[in-house]
Amino acid sequence: MIPHFSISHATRLWVARGPAGEVLQALSRGPRQGHASREVHHFAVKAHLALGQRDEAWRAGLDADLAMVPFWIRGRVRAFLEQAPEAANPAALDRGVRLRRWAPGSVRLQHRLALLRHRTGAPLAALEELERCLPLAYEDPLVLEDLLRTALNDLPQAPPETTERLRVVLEGTLALLMERHGDPRLGWDRTGPALHRLQSGDPLGALGLIRPVPPSLRDQNHWEVEALALRGLGLLEAARETVESGLRAHPASSRLWMERHQLDLIDGHRDAAREALERAARCLPPAADQPGATWEWHLRRAAFAHFVDNDPVCAWDHLEQRPREAPDDHHPPLRIQVRMTLGDAEGAYAELRPLLERSPEDLDLRLAEADCLAGLEAWDSLAEHLEDLPEAAHQRSDYWHLKGLAAAHRRDLIPAREALERASQLAPGDLRLVLDAGHACMDLADHERAEVHWRQALRIDPQSAEALVQLAETLHLGHDSEGAKRLLRECLLHHPDHPEAQAFLAELDAN
Numbered sequence: 426m427i428p429h430f431s432i433s434h435a436t437r438l439w440v441a442r443g444p445a446g447e448v449l450q451a452l453s454r455g456p457r458q459g460h461a462s463r464e465v466h467h468f469a470v471k472a473h474l475a476l477g478q479r480d481e482a483w484r485a486g487l488d489a490d491l492a493m494v495p496f497w498i499r500g501r502v503r504a505f506l507e508q509a510p511e512a513a514n515p516a517a518l519d520r521g522v523r524l525r526r527w528a529p530g531s532v533r534l535q536h537r538l539a540l541l542r543h544r545t546g547a548p549l550a551a552l553e554e555l556e557r558c559l560p561l562a563y564e565d566p567l568v569l570e571d572l573l574r575t576a577l578n579d580l581p582q583a584p585p586e587t588t589e590r591l592r593v594v595l596e597g598t599l600a601l602l603m604e605r606h607g608d609p610r611l612g613w614d615r616t617g618p619a620l621h622r623l624q625s626g627d628p629l630g631a632l633g634l635i636r637p638v639p640p641s642l643r644d645q646n647h648w649e650v651e652a653l654a655l656r657g658l659g660l661l662e663a664a665r666e667t668v669e670s671g672l673r674a675h676p677a678s679s680r681l682w683m684e685r686h687q688l689d690l691i692d693g694h695r696d697a698a699r700e701a702l703e704r705a706a707r708c709l710p711p712a713a714d715q716p717g718a719t720w721e722w723h724l725r726r727a728a729f730a731h732f733v734d735n736d737p738v739c740a741w742d743h744l745e746q747r748p749r750e751a752p753d754d755h756h757p758p759l760r761i762q763v764r765m766t767l768g769d770a771e772g773a774y775a776e777l778r779p780l781l782e783r784s785p786e787d788l789d790l791r792l793a794e795a796d797c798l799a800g801l802e803a804w805d806s807l808a809e810h811l812e813d814l815p816e817a818a819h820q821r822s823d824y825w826h827l828k829g830l831a832a833a834h835r836r837d838l839i840p841a842r843e844a845l846e847r848a849s850q851l852a853p854g855d856l857r858l859v860l861d862a863g864h865a866c867m868d869l870a871d872h873e874r875a876e877v878h879w880r881q882a883l884r885i886d887p888q889s890a891e892a893l894v895q896l897a898e899t900l901h902l903g904h905d906s907e908g909a910k911r912l913l914r915e916c917l918l919h920h921p922d923h924p925e926a927q928a929f930l931a932e933l934d935a936n
Contacts, residue, residue: 435468445475445610463492467564474566475610486565487533494528506533510540517541532561536568539575548579552587555594559601566606570613573598577617595621609638616646619654628657645671645678652684656691664688679708679718683725695733702726720747727759737766749776757793765793770800788817795827804834822852826861833865841865849878856885856892863895872899888919894926906933 435451438444449472455465466489473482487506494502502524510517518541525534539554555572562568576595583591599618606613615638619631632654638647648671655664665688671681682705689698705722712719727743730736740763753759757777764773774797781790791814798807808831811824818824829844842865849855849862863878876899882892893916897909913930916923 432464432468435472439468439471442610445472448472448475463489466492470566471606471608471611474612477612479567483567486567490531490533490565493530494534498524498527502528502531502534506537510537510544514541515545518545530561532558532565532568535561536571543575548583549587552579552590552594556590559594559597562598563601563605566602566611566613569598569602569606573602573618574614577621580621603634607637609642612642616650619650623650623653623657628654632658640670640674643671643674645675645681647671648675649678649680649684652681652688656688661688661691677708679705679710679722682708683722686725686729690729690733698733699729702729717751720751723747724751724753724755724759727763728755731759731763731766737763741767756789761793765796765800768800770797773797773800788815788821792818792821792823792827796823799827799830802834804831807831808835820851822848822855822858824848825851826858829861829865833868838865838868842869842871849881853881854885856882856889859885860889860891860895863892867895867899872902875899876903890916890920890923890926894923894929897926897929901933906936909933 432452432455435448438448438451449469452465452469452472455462466485469485470482470489473479473485487503491499491503505517505521505524518538521534521538521541525531525538528534535554535558539551539558542551542554555575558568558572562572572594576591576598580588580591580595595618602613615634619634622628622630622634631650635647635651635654648667652664652667652671655661655667665685668681668685668688671678672685675681682701686698686701686705689695689701702722702725705725709715709718709722723743723746727740730743731740740759744760744763749760755762757780761773761776764770764776774794777790777793777797781787781794784790791810795807795810795814798810807827811818811828811831814824825844825848829841829848832838832841832844842862845858845862845865849858852858859878859882863875863882866872866875866878876896879892879896879899882889883896886892893912897912897916900906900912901909910930910933913926913933916926917930920926
């Protein structure tokens, strides 16, 4: 029988957040063998986990599990479980199945069978073993953590007929962990399921997993995931405070610096965003140890060069330093977008085709295909392609922009102006679309309408050389030569070597 004082004293120490070593010492006075030891061993698992002793915790969990196995077969089950599992070993699998007939309540044995099924390449049978394991594992946080990890790893590539069953295992395991083992001192991995919830569009659920972990028990991943969840909820100030707290605790975290970079970008602090990226680069782990971290940094740096610095050559240099199959959260992939900006429509289309074959109805990819056709100057094909797109495309500025370009190159000037103005209305902050709308008005000699677009462009970018020169031309056509000269001088102030502005100003001064 378990000495009552042993468990009660250990419980008081644990609840009072006393040293885990003292909890283990109190438990050492309890029984170590037989069914009566099970509660002691389960409690020891928690204490070992709080001390970061995962191997000792695993052994304590095994002792707790074996207490439920008939004594006459306990030695054989222990030997089977203590032996490292071999990949694709049907003999070991058969031995485990025979042992389970005599020890049906052993969660560790059930867990090992699920692992062996997985390694023998039988995903459906492995899933069935996982489902049998879950109701047995409620007292074993280490088995539950492994079930959670397995479900998270298998879910992305699971066939449709097993996806929902895997999701049930995932959510059931997570619910048990939170309900029975939610004490953050146990240290099971919360960031994996939190990221899964973020990717599933549930930032509040992700936050609920991370927030209970106090700062003293957090690593850099906890801070990063909490910041991502807060950003997903639109709480940008709170996200920034979380990142700053994380950087105070982990100043050499490249991931936290990259999240800081993302927040600076959102706030429009370009110089701070650039500095955060450079700090992240100095903190990257060796590429040989963690190549994924290096690849992600190059992706972020390429995106900054492409979208902020308007430097596609620099962006391409960074993209070439990562494998093509490396993860890319841009859609379409950034490689395709940068190729298009560099004028390599043929190369972009070659990279796009396999994606289209896998997802032929993906609207983003079909619009990227239309962009490739524009780059190849296949205007008739582009017009036909746009007509085949679904109604949802009509809500996209890039659809109307491409439609306008196709019409303009086919000299359908009024439809071109209508489409390009529609594009600029849908994305009033996009300088390129506003300028193209102005050019479409100029093609129809509608100078007053064009002037509205040039002035809108200057509200977006007061130093835009194209907008300043075009507005100067429009004013000159409206007999305001002094206004045109003033704009050209302003353009040359910002762009002293602009040839068109120099020539136009010289012509006006000569007249």
